[in-house]
Amino acid sequence: MRVLLTTWGSRGDVQPLVALAVALRGLGAEALVCAPPDEEFATLLDRAGVPLVSVGPTVRSVTAGTKPPTAEDAVRLASDLVAEGFGTLEAAAEGCDVLLANGMMAAAGARGAADRLGIPYVYGCYHVRGLPPRKIAPEASGESAKDAADKAHWEQGQKAIAMFADALGSHRAKLGLPPVEDVLDYVYTDRPWLAADPVLCPAPAERTDIDVVQTGAWILPDHRPFPRELEAFLAAGEPPVYVGFGSMATSSPKDTARVAIEASRAQGRRVILSRGWADLAPIDGADDCLVVGDVNQQALFPRVAAIVHHGGAGTTTTASRSGTPQVVVPQIGDQPSWAARVAELGVGVAHQGPTATTDSLTKALATVLDPRTRTRAAGLADAMRADGATAAAQLLLDAANTQRPRANV
Template sequence: MTTWGSRGDVEPLAGLAVAVRELGGEAVVCAPPDEEFVTLLDRVGVPMVPLGPTVHSIVANPKPPTGEDAFRLAPELVRARFETLTEAAEGCDALLATGLMPAGAPDVAEKLGLPYVFACFHLLGLPSRHVPPPMLRPGPPSPAGETDNRVLWRQDAERVNALYRPAVNEHRAAIGLAPVDNVRDYVFTEQPWLAADPVLCPSEGKTDLNVFQTGAWTLPDDRPLQPELEEFLGAGEPPVYVGFGSMAAHAPKDAARVAIEAVRTRGRRVVLASGWAGLTAIDELDDCFVVGDVNQQALFPRVAAVVHHGGAGTTFAATRAGVPQVVVPRIADQPLWAARVAELGIGAAHLDPSPTAESLSAALAEVLTPETRARAKAVAAEVRIDGATVAAKRLLDLAA
């Protein structure tokens, strides 16, 4: 199994690898060598092979990555996949890839004669006659007057080719494979796997591809909360959790101050996740507790609301916990999750990526109601928690 991306790309693979192991199989994960990911996979006993540069070195900069950065990173990742996966997949029975466009992974599978699966955690970026491309890829934009979605998706494929095809075909030629014309479609295959919950991410009619939806891949977490956090939780009413995960360069401006002040105006305490942005308390008051890596499965059911960036994993964790959410999306699929949370009535979407204390307080007022909590609990009962097992069974069948 391989990925390159944030915690939200790596942890689901850890969950799938554990599910495969529980069914009698074995799995190795090739992932970026960030210390956080190394620790995560080691904690659950899943072998890891480092692949490519650390994600932190790319995203944790004062400025977000540029298009020029993408054109430098793309061939580097292609080379890393050809080199790393070719060795790591020797003796394996299947290869599954996800994360940032895993160009190079299906090529290695082809060379080794292995079944190949592309998996994704949302529908953003999958071709669809119903909606235009999200226009997130670097490269020339489509003409302003073009409205034919089929044309727009062909142009999306051209942008992917510009990023990846020269490196892909150079490495394919080196191992005796014919060139690939459409890198995006070759990577995606005709039946990608969708590792997202059907309640949160209904797929029917959303893409032209024949997706196999497994449900979200969750890594079971039985770690206890630290004693100091337990003491804080027990010292008053349920606090509000605020965290923006590994979105270091994309965290809202003055995120800690804005969040703490907003929560305080609602008369609540705060559990603040430092994350890759390194958020810290803004004063010495005892109504704020800062955490690092924490068991969300244990913590979220005990908070009043979850304020987060809208990553797929955090959205599912909060939904599964039956707790109201305020989603402050910044990039990629995050606005989609924010919109779905609002549509389901289990939280609010704060679509302005730069909230003020006043605007975030208003969003919290909207969700800190008995009605929203009741709706969140009702939806929690509908989501499925066996996604990793469903995928593991299918993967082992494919490997056999």
């Protein structure tokens, strides 16, 4: 059995597919991953022994430039990624028995590749915001957070149609294929997979229009030892505060680092800064701050006092499984929703807005350093499942055996 997994996005999009590939290998299947050619993604897949097929430009070249991408840039990228589905993805999928795509950026082209080769296609996402939006615009009748989220989700779908419909139509026309009547139905399908923990991110019970398959989060086990200086830092005093924003390039890295360090010191804590794409760095030569690169978060998070992060799906899941309280400072996309859920569960604080100040972060840390918050965080960790990748791998192999569509549609 041979499986193709594809995405185009940050590490938080790529790493779960690597976890799924490893789980598939454990069941005797061969899996390869199509993903952006960023160096850290290549390293990640190489470490796991999973073949990588490069798709599209590097994510860092698009998101971490001197200027944010424009709407025109987004449309151009969408067209390029659809073209990849008619080229790179289709070539990679030759001989595969099933294809799974994560996220609209990859899935719009991937669905066509699967259809033309006559193999089953599965759409997967990591948060309910990645599920297909409703067909009809939500009523603007309330001011609740749920009303706002529903409206934002519907608007997200309209933007996706605007980005991908023309590119999809033009590429299909060149091959003599009929137009796609409903882009969202075509990409998302009526049975999308939700790769998120049911306690941390439950599937929406009210969505009777779709059949959501919730597998649990796809977690890649990390067995890497700590660098010597990190182990020494942890052993030298009380648990520090961890601060990291992953693939998010903050607007002012110097201010972000300064706020993190000052707020941690105000609570009497040392701090570990994860360099990340924001390139966070110390503000002085004091020995209460350590900067780290890509380290084993699964082993690190249980040993810190609090975790300050951006609210990506992977980081939020890893933090929640660690039993350590969190401060989520959301930047984009589904991150505000993750922040809200962390606060709702009582295991951390959802920072209001993407830019923390020393005062706002100090207050947030005071809340999460309360022993009662840690007790709730430990309870959440005990309730979360760890078999999501294995469960999804088995479902994917079952789909390969039972769902053979008609080719060339």
